[in-house]
Amino acid sequence: MPREPAEEAVEARARELHRRGLEALNRGRPLLGARSLRAGLRLLGWPEPAGRWPEHRELTFRLLGSLAAAEVACGNSDRGFALLDGTGALIAEHNRGVLLLQRGLLLTMTGRVEEAVRSFDAAVPLLERAGERVALARTLLNRAFIHQIAGQVRPALADLARSEQLSRELGMTVQVAKSFHGRGSCLLLAGDVPGALRAFDQAEQGYAENADGMLVVLAVEKARALLAAGLAVDAAEVLDAALPGFAGLGMTQEQAEAELTRAQIALAVGDHAAATRWAARARRRFRRRRNEAWAAVAALTRLRAEFADGRRAVAAAGTASELAERLRALGLDNDAEAAELLAARAHLSRGQVDLAAERVRRQPGRRSRLDTRLQRHVVRARIASARGDHPATFRHARAGLVRLAEHRSHFGSIDLQTGVATLGAELARAGLDAALAVGRPATVFRWLEHSRAQAFRSRAVHPTDDPATVDAVAELRQLSRVARASELEGRRDPVAARRCAELERQIRAQSWQTSGTGEHDAQAELAEVRAELAAAGTALVSFFTVGTRIHAFLAGDRVARIVALGDLPTVTESIMRLRSDLDVLSGRALPAPLDAAVRTSARRQLGVLTEHLLAPLRPSLGDEDLVVVPTGPLSGVPWALLPDLRGRPVTVSPSATVWLSARRAALAPPAGTLLVAGPDLEHAADEVEQLARIYPEGETLVGADATVESAIKALDGCGIAHFAAHGHHEQDSVLFSRLDLADGPLLAYDIHRLGAAPEHVILASCDVGKTVVRAGDEMLGFTAALLYSGTRTVVSSVARMNDHAAVGVMTAYHRALARGAAPARALADATLTEPLTPLVCFGSG
Structure with missing residues (x-):
């Protein structure tokens, strides 16, 4: 029997509503989708029995199935299943x-x-x-x-x-x-x-x-990726921007997963109270949805936060064991394994070593996540250490670090390579603790090297610039120039500043997508480092901390020993005070009484640093040149200013392995010299003019010629590059630390674009020798970018420097280089006449 036109029109309208409902569901808007789906069902007469036409019955079935999914997505699980169960007569x-x-x-x-x-x-x-x-x-x-x-x-x-x-x-x-x-x-x-x-x-x-509603869901996945790479702060920024977007979407499952991820991020940065709150919120939402699997994962995250905060230490082992059984019964083996490891940690915290060992006896699953595998290595290392079995401690800690190194080698971004060090910090600490207990110098040295600057061992990757990134960098340069002009006029352009921050985030995010080579260089052993030190007539001082006490590993031709030094909080405060004094002295001339007071304060801080860092080393140091490997805040020490080191060549390197690799690297054939004078620096042009007399064949970029592209082109593979330009160390965005040139900033980010690294770079003004030090003593900043790219030696300042003083120091420095002096020796001699010049020689010396 043919159907009436009205019936066909009703069916067509119902099909259109079904299409709209599905579209809304796929776009991540289940509440909107449910409204369309219910409207379609009402047109077909539901909940009355479906019409006589098969088409009506099938369409009713599909509408009900889609509405069931929408109800569950909105948290109405029972209603969703009931709707689906009711389709049996229609199918x-x-x-x-x-x-x-x-x-x-x-x-x-x-x-x-x-x-x-x-x-x-x-x-x-x-x-x-x-x-x-x-x-x-x-x-x-x-x-x-x-x-x-x-x-x-x-x-x-x-x-x-x-x-x-x-x-x-x-x-x-x-x-x-x-x-x-x-x-x-x-x-x-x-x-x-x-x-x-x-x-x-x-x-x-x-x-x-x-499907713009899905963007907030995707942001959760991006945050998880950044967390997995050790960039917890960046992960928090991504997720915090996305969380408000869940309001009104009705995506309660995805919202709860976002809250759980936020808890995991808070746990990673040590904010245990926030982790507890977020995990509890997520668990309540999961339970309202009757999602017991995810609720159990949220309960585990909350327990981890409470245990890390020192709460529930007594009950944690039993609770974690119960959670492990529940998670395994729910098919979540990876999370069950994480719960077992937490139970083992809880037993260890109470001295129950055998019970802890029982919890980790089960072999890890083949599909265990990296973080779970690393935690298993940590727990096994700590169990071995508690039993006094140092060889087993080394074995487990080393196995975890090898796995992490393999993981890191697939990252092409320095940002990710340095960030992932957070995942191995506890493994490195376990190995170093055991090495200190054993006391053998070669073993202590090996674990010191395991614990620092591992990103330098990854092979450098030159990222390809996609058009969007090229455009973003160009816009950032232009806006940075505008913002800088506003600053010089005594005002701030908040619109330009916001846009610059947005562009920096975009450029960083693009750099994270660069894959690594999968290769990494070998770590140096003490014997080969000592041989190179002897050949160079140099001693090595590698600083490290045990609790709040600083220690030094001293190595040379005839010595390898550990020396206890001073107090870390005292040294950290003194470095900050000294840097503040140097910054004040670098500016305009001060009234004589104030100038004298600041200089007295600076000398006082230099005395404190000498007492805590060098005085205990005096009997062993001799008069050899020094290679210093700093840790944490010690990366900001202007070593040449310390009275014990005045006139002595000092080279600062991220690790002994980095120093040895730079020393062994084949010297490039003699290449050109680049001299650059940036804008708005009173003595820059005079400085470059004087240096041009020393290097008459060198290329000079002054005034309007000192553009970013000209500098990058000339910098690629050159022998010596000298920049007399304003620099800016960006503490919160170190990849965008910069040197001001005629048409905008030369960024630390740009250094990674170079095809061949310059051999020797001098950054003669401002404070671009500053670095941000991440976990594992991983360095970031303009100077670090040059070292990562393969530059053998960088001379830069760790505090602001007086422009006028820089001219004399730099002229003396380059004259010494031209006579054949090594960079560290040339810098030591050149700064003797300027006792408060905070220049440091980084790299190979």
Whole structure:
């Protein structure tokens, strides 16, 4: 019997509402989707029995299935399952696969992962036979998510590839974006952070155009990736910007996952109170959704925070063990393993070593995450240490660090390479503690080197500049120039400052997507370092801390010993006071009484530093040249100003391995000299003019000729490069520390674009010798960027420097270089006449 036009119009309208509802669901807006789906059902007469036409029954079935998913997404799990259960009378045989897809989706959303994968497995062949390609693409995408939860990366990627292909053929643009999203999550699980971020970037482009509600969900994944790379502060910024976006979307599962991730970030930065609050909030939301699997993960995160904060130490072992059993029963083996490790830590904290060992006897799963594997190495090392078994401590700590080094070698970004050091800090500390207990100099040296500046061992990668990044850097230069002009006029341009910060974030995020070579250099051993020290007539002082006490490892031709030094808080405060005094003295001439008072204060701080850092070393130091390996705040010490070191060549290096590698590197054939004078620096042009007499064949860039591109072109592979320019150390954005040139700033970021590193760079003004020191004594800043790129020697200032004084010091320095003096010797001699010049020789000396 033919249908009436009115009936056909009703069906067409209901189909349109179904399409809108699905579109809203796929865009991450379940509340909006549910409204359209309910409207479609009302048009078809639901909840009354479906009409006589098969088309009405099938459409009612599909509307109910989609509405069920929307209800569960909004946290109404019972109602969602009830709606789906009510479709039994409507279903035709060819729709059995669709029903299994819908049930699997609901099971996934409520954390019943084992049931979900069975439902998807059963759905796939039915959908293939029925020719339901749209439903098949969605089933494969959701099954990939289940595989990912279980740590099964390969089958997940296979499902994602097939889903993406089907989605492209069918024009399902949001589904394609979700495939990229899923691929990124899988790559993150496999430890490929750059690859994950590239995939997330592709997903973001698709979501921005077609599913903006999914952008907040994607931000959670990006935050997890940054957390996995040790960039917890950046992860917090990404997630804090996204969290308010969940309001009004109705995506309660995703919102709870975001809150849980925020708890994990807070735990990583040591904010245990915030971690506890976020984890409790996430757990409540999961429980309201009846999602017991995720609620258990949130409970584990809260327990970790409470234990780290010193609370629940007595009960933590039992609670963690119970959580491990529950998580394993829910199919979350990785999280169960993390709970077992927490139980072991709790036992160790109470001296119950055998019970701790019992908790880690189980072999780790093949799909364990990197952080879980590293924690297992830490716990086993601590157990061995508690038993006095130092060889086993070294074995477990070294195995974890080897795994971390392999992970780091796949990062091309210096930002990520230095950030990931946080993941190995406890392993390095366990090994160093055991080495100090053993007391053998070679063993202590080995673990000191394990614990610092590991990013320098990764092979340098030159990132390719995509058009968007090139444009962003160009805009940043222009805006920075505008902002600098405003500062010189005594005003601030907040609009330009905000845009600069936004561009810096964009450029950094793009750099994170660069993959590494997978290779890293070997670490130096004490014997080879001592041989090189003897050949150079040099001694090494490598500083480290034990609690709040500073120690030094002293090595030379005839000595290798550990010396206890002074108090770290006292030294840290003294460095800050000294830097402040030097900054004041670098500016305009002060009234004589004030000038004298500041100089007296500076001399006092130099005395404090000498007492705490050098006085105990006097019997062993002799008069040899020195290589200093600083730790933490000691990277900011102007060593040549200390009375014991006046006139002595001192070279500062991030590690003994870095120093030895620079010494052994083949000297490049003689190359050109570059002399650059930046703008707004009173004596810069005079300084370059005087130096040009020493290097008559050198290239000079002065005035309008001193542009960024000209400087980069000339800097690439040159022998000596001297910059007399204003510099700015950006404490909160070190990759954008800069030198001011005629058309804008030369950024630390630009250094990584060089094809060949300059041999020797002198940064003759301001304070671009400052560094930010991350966990593991990883350095970031303009000077560090040059050293990472392969520059053998950098001379720069760790505090502001008087421009007039710089001219005389630099002229004397370059004359000594021209006579054949080594950089460290040339600097020691040149600064003798200027007792408060905070220049430091970094690198090989």
